[in-house]
Amino acid sequence: MEAITKEVMKKIDSYTCQNITKSIDLMEEAGASFAKVTLKYYNPKRVLLLVGSSGNGGDALVLGRYLLKMGIHVDAYLVSKNLSIDCKTNKDLFLGDFYYELPKLDYDLIIDGLIGFGLNSKLKDNYIDVIEKVNHSKLPIVALDIPTGIDATSGISYGAFIKADLLITIEYPKTGLFLNDGLDSYKKLEIISIGITPTNEFVHINEINDFKGVLPKRNRNTNKGSYGKALIIGGSYKYPGASMLAYSSLNQFKMGVGYSYLYVPKEVYELYALRHPEVIVSSLPSIDGHIKYDEEALKPLLKMDSIAIGMGMDISIDLYEVILYFLVNYDKTLVLDADALNTIAKYGMSPLKNKKCKVIMTPHIKEMERLSLRGTNEILNNPIDIAKEFANMYDVTIILKSASSIISDGKSISISNFGNPSLAKGGSGDTLSGILSGVLAYLDITPFEAANLSCYILGRASEFASMEIEEECMSPLDISKYINKVFKEIKNE
Ligand SMILES: NC(=O)C1=CN([C@@H]2O[C@H](COP(=O)(O)OP(=O)(O)OC[C@H]3O[C@@H](n4cnc5c(N)ncnc54)[C@H](OP(=O)(O)O)[C@@H]3O)[C@@H](O)[C@H]2O)[C@@H](O)CC1
Numbered sequence: 001m002e003a004i005t006k007e008v009m010k011k012i013d014s015y016t017c018q019n020i021t022k023s024i025d026l027m028e029e030a031g032a033s034f035a036k037v038t039l040k041y042y043n044p045k046r047v048l049l050l051v052g053s054s055g056n057g058g059d060a061l062v063l064g065r066y067l068l069k070m071g072i073h074v075d076a077y078l079v080s081k082n083l084s085i086d087c088k089t090n091k092d093l094f095l096g097d098f099y100y101e102l103p104k105l106d107y108d109l110i111i112d113g114l115i116g117f118g119l120n121s122k123l124k125d126n127y128i129d130v131i132e133k134v135n136h137s138k139l140p141i142v143a144l145d146i147p148t149g150i151d152a153t154s155g156i157s158y159g160a161f162i163k164a165d166l167l168i169t170i171e172y173p174k175t176g177l178f179l180n181d182g183l184d185s186y187k188k189l190e191i192i193s194i195g196i197t198p199t200n201e202f203v204h205i206n207e208i209n210d211f212k213g214v215l216p217k218r219n220r221n222t223n224k225g226s227y228g229k230a231l232i233i234g235g236s237y238k239y240p241g242a243s244m245l246a247y248s249s250l251n252q253f254k255m256g257v258g259y260s261y262l263y264v265p266k267e268v269y270e271l272y273a274l275r276h277p278e279v280i281v282s283s284l285p286s287i288d289g290h291i292k293y294d295e296e297a298l299k300p301l302l303k304m305d306s307i308a309i310g311m312g313m314d315i316s317i318d319l320y321e322v323i324l325y326f327l328v329n330y331d332k333t334l335v336l337d338a339d340a341l342n343t344i345a346k347y348g349m350s351p352l353k354n355k356k357c358k359v360i361m362t363p364h365i366k367e368m369e370r371l372s373l374r375g376t377n378e379i380l381n382n383p384i385d386i387a388k389e390f391a392n393m394y395d396v397t398i399i400l401k402s403a404s405s406i407i408s409d410g411k412s413i414s415i416s417n418f419g420n421p422s423l424a425k426g427g428s429g430d431t432l433s434g435i436l437s438g439v440l441a442y443l444d445i446t447p448f449e450a451a452n453l454s455c456y457i458l459g460r461a462s463e464f465a466s467m468e469i470e471e472e473c474m475s476p477l478d479i480s481k482y483i484n485k486v487f488k489e490i491k492n493e
Pocket residue numbers: 013014017023026027028030052053054055056057058059084114115116117118119120121122123124127144145146158170
């Protein structure tokens with residue numbers, strides 16, 4: 001599915017109004033279509049419109065006019081007396097009753113026409129008050145274009161947001177519906193077309209069908225040498241995380257690779273050695289339980305088909321030198337995760353710009369803060385542009401991890417919102433790195449494709465797991481047991 005940001009929506013909207021159709025006519029078309037879709041889902045007797053002061057409020061008043069024509073009782077609550085011209089025109093045409101205080105909620109349907117893509121800051125208190133009362137009423141809510149309170153681009157909410165049963169959005173889904181609080185702001189989504197000029201400035205929303213057919217057939221006449229060598233370098237005396245890293249290595253196997261390697265500092269080698277006998281565990285030179293840069297030890301690792309580095313390693317100048325060694329000498333794809341990200345954020349990012357290998361970076365928001373030197377709020381408010389700009393500047397593929405992950409190689413951008421809150425636990429990131437390095441070693445696909453596929457595998461596995469295990473009780477290890485179901489899904493036409 002393709003989504004757009006509010007900036008793109010505003011651009012095509014204003015182009016349409018200036019060159020093709022007057023805004024009042026678009027509003028009429030929008031209101032009529034909103035009414036039609038509303039009646040497809042509901043058969044209301046008494047409807048309350050929540051009417052904002054501008055475009056979204058105008059849409060609600062048009063919709064109300066159509067419902068009145070059908071003999072439905074419709075009242076309008078106006079949050080402001082200061083209306084835009086189009087909204088005022090439709091107020092004058094509306095024949096129902098007006099309220100300037102929220103009336104008693106004895107209705108059977110609420111229409112949210114307070115604010116659409118024009119939300120520009122934290123909600124004013126009177127809006128928050130109305131939203132909370134309406135959400136608590138448990139009445140069905142139909143939101144127009146965007147649930148009020150949700151930023152149409154970032155999905156961030158501003159103090160409160162409408163939790164709609166049905167959201168009817170104009171022309172294209174907006175990216176904010178797939179990010180942050182946007183994810184919890186509606187249950188069902190419908191799209192109406194009102195003749196806004198098309199665009200191709202899309203953010204792709206990943207879907208199951210995108211991944212059909214990505215797995216090659218495994219011929220009978222093959223051996224483990226046919227399927228790639230995937231390597232994880234991780235661990236330190238400070239964060240041994242033995243089980244998690246070992247499971248991550250095991251996840252490489254679950255992607256189909258022939259060999260899974262785990263290299264750890266020598267002091268912690270024994271912690272990992274026989275946790276999973278099928279993983280080849282080796283030690284790297286180290287100081288005080290932390291990796292030590294040693295070119296001779298790294299050279300043999302250049303033959304690996306993928307390398308993921310950073311999990312549980314602690315920040316150090318030696319780790320930085322190890323990363324630089326791979327950036328200059330490795331010729332496949334290197335995954336930088338966790339302390340590899342923190343280390344290059346601390347010691348300098350410029351080597352990323354001049355490298356031999358391809359790089360995938362997997363920061364969560366806090367790590368992104370360190371990498372991009374931007375504040376949490378700035379990232380949350382503008383995650384799509386920031387991820388794309390970053391990927392472009394350093395010529396990397398980025399997975400900006402959050403409730404939904406944003407993936408970009410600097411040119412294309414996609415959102416992966418597979419998964420559920422069971423993933424909001426320590427170890428999910430390590431699991432993703434295991435999957436990523438396995439996918440990269442096994443399949444001949446681009447880092448961007450591997451990033452999208454890996455987010456789908458992890459997220460979807462958690463969805464399958466949640467059919468049998470409660471989200472609260474699920475661990476990353478439980479989730480990885482369901483990876484098999486995702487592979488079955490990929491293979492089923
Ligand atoms: N051609 C078109 O344009 C078409 C547009 N269409 C529809 O119009 C919608 C866009 O309309 P829009 O741009 O007029 O803005 P909209 O979403 O109604 O909100 C602006 C109002 O919200 C208010 N407000 C903002 N932030 C606030 C806050 N924090 N707290 C409180 N208030 C806040 C702000 O008030 P102010 O800040 O000025 O006091 C302003 O009055 C779009 O989503 C679609 O539904 C369709 O009819 C099709 C054609």
